[in-house]
Amino acid sequence: MDITDLVGSALKQGMAWGTDTVRQWRRRTGFDGPRPCDGLILDVDDTLIDTESAIRAAAQTAALEVWPQSTTATRERFAVLFHSDPHGYFTRYTEGRLRFHEMRKLRIAASAADVGLVWEPRRYRRFCSAYDPAFASAQRFHPDAMPAVEAAERWGIAVVLLTNSSNPATRMKLQVLGVSERFPHVVTTDTLGVGKPDPRVFEHACGLIGAAPELCVAVGDNYPNDVAAARAAGMRALWLDRTGTGAGGEPPSIRSLDELPEALRAAQ
Numbered sequence: 001m002d003i004t005d006l007v008g009s010a011l012k013q014g015m016a017w018g019t020d021t022v023r024q025w026r027r028r029t030g031f032d033g034p035r036p037c038d039g040l041i042l043d044v045d046d047t048l049i050d051t052e053s054a055i056r057a058a059a060q061t062a063a064l065e066v067w068p069q070s071t072t073a074t075r076e077r078f079a080v081l082f083h084s085d086p087h088g089y090f091t092r093y094t095e096g097r098l099r100f101h102e103m104r105k106l107r108i109a110a111s112a113a114d115v116g117l118v119w120e121p122r123r124y125r126r127f128c129s130a131y132d133p134a135f136a137s138a139q140r141f142h143p144d145a146m147p148a149v150e151a152a153e154r155w156g157i158a159v160v161l162l163t164n165s166s167n168p169a170t171r172m173k174l175q176v177l178g179v180s181e182r183f184p185h186v187v188t189t190d191t192l193g194v195g196k197p198d199p200r201v202f203e204h205a206c207g208l209i210g211a212a213p214e215l216c217v218a219v220g221d222n223y224p225n226d227v228a229a230a231r232a233a234g235m236r237a238l239w240l241d242r243t244g245t246g247a248g249g250e251p252p253s254i255r256s257l258d259e260l261p262e263a264l265r266a267a268q
Ligand SMILES: [Mg+2]
Pocket: 043, 044, 045, 046, 047, 220, 221, 222
């Protein structure tokens, strides 16, 4: 098909040049240049979804349930520590050294101790029964997330979600956000029993879409796990640094997923 046929077909079907469908044809037929990669390996938490806000909101709700006499300031500090996990329990979970609920119990106990709250392990179920629904109802996409996914798909790039979260938590997030069907390829820490930065999860993600690692680009907010680890696994990688802290030791590749199409083109 040459450009005259393409414009003619679009006009015949009543489509204006520049609509999504025509843009898709333009990319598929090479008018917008070759596809910059075969696969996009996308992190989920704090890349597509604002997980930090959801964790903090849910932790405050659960703290109010378990420690009703605590002050708002104490619950907020508990939530900040529960999210930031300074003792590294989540990392131990992703390394396969802790099970999910062991990890969560340790995070609660450590965060409570750090802010002077008395934690009674028998209250774990009560904590979860407040935390889990609050976490589910706090799920939000970052506004730039789905437009970036759609831009990649219009280019014919296969998308895989690669997250260090658990399988049940990830399923819940995608279901609440109404995109379970939209992402058939999802790799969690439960898939292989380990998470990023283990190279096996990157290799597995590429294998799901039948793409060679060197033809895939990983994108995520965690420099060691999403960028350095992906590069070590033979992939290209873009670091999403939404806050511009530069903590990864190199300038951010992108500050927003709005910049993703251009960054993919430049990363060729
Ligand atoms: Mg992340």
